[in-house]
Amino acid sequence: MTYGSQIWAAAGESRSNTAALYKPLATVQNRCLRKAVGSYKRTPIAAIERESGTPPIDLYIRTMLLQRAVHSDRHDVTKDIQAKLRDLWESARRIGLARRRGRPPMIIPKPGTPTDRMRAVGQLMVEDRRARRATGRDTQQTPGNRQPKEGRQIQATSTIKEIGQEMTDLWKKRWEEEAVKPHRKAPTWKGGWEFVTVF
Numbered sequence: 001m002t003y004g005s006q007i008w009a010a011a012g013e014s015r016s017n018t019a020a021l022y023k024p025l026a027t028v029q030n031r032c033l034r035k036a037v038g039s040y041k042r043t044p045i046a047a048i049e050r051e052s053g054t055p056p057i058d059l060y061i062r063t064m065l066l067q068r069a070v071h072s073d074r075h076d077v078t079k080d081i082q083a084k085l086r087d088l089w090e091s092a093r094r095i096g097l098a099r100r101r102g103r104p105p106m107i108i109p110k111p112g113t114p115t116d117r118m119r120a121v122g123q124l125m126v127e128d129r130r131a132r133r134a135t136g137r138d139t140q141q142t143p144g145n146r147q148p149k150e151g152r153q154i155q156a157t158s159t160i161k162e163i164g165q166e167m168t169d170l171w172k173k174r175w176e177e178e179a180v181k182p183h184r185k186a187p188t189w190k191g192g193w194e195f196v197t198v199f
Contacts, residue, residue, distance in 0.1 A: 018058070070119055
């Protein structure tokens with residue numbers, strides 16, 4: 001379901017209607033989880049995702065996208081591609097300058113690619129998380145270097161842990177917003193995020 005999402009989701013993130021991009025995938029994930037877990041029709045999807053340890057599809061894809069964007073910055077291939085793009089942009093500008101015939105040159109900045117924009121978002125997220133950890137404001141840090149109770153994680157193994165932790169915090173926040181809604185009496189909602197589920 002998420003094949004190639006690190007590429008097509010980057011282009012989709014630049015659009016304003018990202019919910020429309022993920023809605024068909026969320027519908028399929030909802031149906032699959034209901035079959036796999038054997039839940040009732042009226043069971044809220046947030047409870048099913050929490051019980052099965054499956055993150056919402058939009059958060060999962062965004063996590064993979066951000067991690068790939070930040071991680072691929074170190075690759076030699078990415079550096080070569082960036083250099084070629086700069087060369088192409090400069091040669092296109094030179095052609096444009098020749099056609100201006102004495103008028104002042106128009107300075108048009110090189111537009112960033114969707115992956116470049118996601119890379120900047122991911123790096124900002126990592127730096128922010130590290131700064132919070134350094135000042136002691138990190139929500140997932142415990143005294144005495146003990147392992148914190150984290151509940152569910154977006155990915156079991158994250159290449160960049162700060163992005164995984166940030167997205168897990170977003171998932172936790174969404175789940176807590178669902179848990180405080182009226183008429184939530186099932187043990188799933190009362191146990192809290194750290195409550196160990198069946199799976």
